[in-house]
Amino acid sequence: MTSKPIYQRVLLKASGEALMGSQGFGIDVTVADRIAGDIAEARAMGVEVGVVVGGGNIFRGVAVASKGGDRVTGDHMGMLGTVINALALATSLRKLDIDTVVLSAIAMPEICESFSQRVAVHHLSQGRVVIFAGGTGNPFFTTDSAAALRAAEMGAQAIFKGTQVDGIYSADPKKDPTATRFDRISHAEVLEKGLAVMDVTAVALARENSIPIIVFSIHEKGGFGAILQGGGVKTVVSDD
Ligand SMILES: Nc1ncnc2c1ncn2[C@@H]1O[C@H](COP(=O)(O)OP(=O)(O)O)[C@@H](O)[C@H]1O
Numbered sequence: 001m002t003s004k005p006i007y008q009r010v011l012l013k014a015s016g017e018a019l020m021g022s023q024g025f026g027i028d029v030t031v032a033d034r035i036a037g038d039i040a041e042a043r044a045m046g047v048e049v050g051v052v053v054g055g056g057n058i059f060r061g062v063a064v065a066s067k068g069g070d071r072v073t074g075d076h077m078g079m080l081g082t083v084i085n086a087l088a089l090a091t092s093l094r095k096l097d098i099d100t101v102v103l104s105a106i107a108m109p110e111i112c113e114s115f116s117q118r119v120a121v122h123h124l125s126q127g128r129v130v131i132f133a134g135g136t137g138n139p140f141f142t143t144d145s146a147a148a149l150r151a152a153e154m155g156a157q158a159i160f161k162g163t164q165v166d167g168i169y170s171a172d173p174k175k176d177p178t179a180t181r182f183d184r185i186s187h188a189e190v191l192e193k194g195l196a197v198m199d200v201t202a203v204a205l206a207r208e209n210s211i212p213i214i215v216f217s218i219h220e221k222g223g224f225g226a227i228l229q230g231g232g233v234k235t236v237v238s239d240d
C-alpha cells in the first residue's frame with residue numbers, strides 16, 4: 001500500500017561504492033536492480049526523481065594523485081566511471097519499464113544525451129527518471145557536489161544521500177561504535193562539527209540554496225520510499 005508522498009521532486013544521490021555490493025570492484029547487477037526497484041516505488045507514488053550516481057566502485061581521482069599521478073586525469077577517469085554506473089542503473093530501471101534518460105555532463109552523444117538544465121527539467125516533468133552522469137563535468141569535485149548542483153538546477157525539494165550508513169552520526173560510525181545518530185541537524189552544524197558524511201562543498205551549496213539533505217542507507221530495501229512518505233530511518237539536514 002502506498003500513501004501520499006510528502007515530496008514531489010527529489011534528487012537521489014546513489015553511492016557508487018554501494019553498487020559493487022560485496023565485490024571489491026565494479027557493479028553487482030543485483031544491487032543495481034534493487035536500487036532501481038526503490039526508484040520504481042518512488043515513481044509509482046508519482047514522485048519525480050533525478051539521480052546522481054557516484055563512481056567510487058570504479059575509480060577515484062585521489063587514488064591516482066596519491067600515487068604521484070595526475071589528479072585531473074584521475075578525476076576524468078572517475079567521471080567516466082560514473083557514466084558506466086549510470087548506464088547500468090538505467091538498464092535496471094528499463095527492465096522495470098521505468099522510462100529513463102541518462103544526461104551526461106561530458107558530451108558523448110553516441111552513448112547518451114548531454115546535460116542541460118532545460119532538457120533535464122523537461123524529462124522530469126514528463127515523468128521520466130533522469131540519471132545525471134559525469135558528475136559536475138569538472139575535476140576537483142565529487143558526485144556529492146554534483147548532487148547538490150543538480151538538485152538546485154532541477155528545483156528539487158530535497159537531496160536524498162543514499163549511502164553506506166543510515167544517517168549522520170556524532171562521529172564516523174564505522175570507526176566509533178559509541179557514535180549516536182542525529183534525527184535532525186542544520187547544514188551549519190554539519191559543517192562546524194566537521195561531520196564527514198558529505199563533502200563541505202556539497203553541504204555549503206545545499207545550504208545556500210535552502211535544500212534539505214536526507215542521509216539514509218541505500219542498502220535498506222524500501223528505505224527510500226518510506227522516507228518519501230515521512231517515515232524511515234534517516235538524518236534530516238535542514239535549517240528550518
Ligand atoms: N559523522 C558521520 N556520520 C555518518 N557517516 C560518516 C561520518 N563521518 C564519516 N562518515 C562516513 O562517511 C561515509 C559516506 O561517505 P562516502 O564514502 O563519501 O559515501 P558515498 O559512497 O555514499 O559517497 C560513510 O560510509 C561513513 O563511514
Ligand SMILES: O=c1ccn([C@@H]2O[C@H](COP(=O)(O)OP(=O)(O)O)[C@@H](O)[C@H]2O)c(=O)[nH]1
Pocket residue numbers: 014015016017053054055056057059060061062074075076077078079081082134135136137138139140141142143144145146
Ligand atoms: O564532479 C565530479 C564528480 C566526480 N569526479 C571524479 O569521480 C570520482 C567518483 O566520484 P565520487 O568519489 O563522488 O563517487 P562515490 O563516492 O559517490 O562513489 C571522484 O573520486 C572524482 O575523481 C570528478 O572529478 N568531478
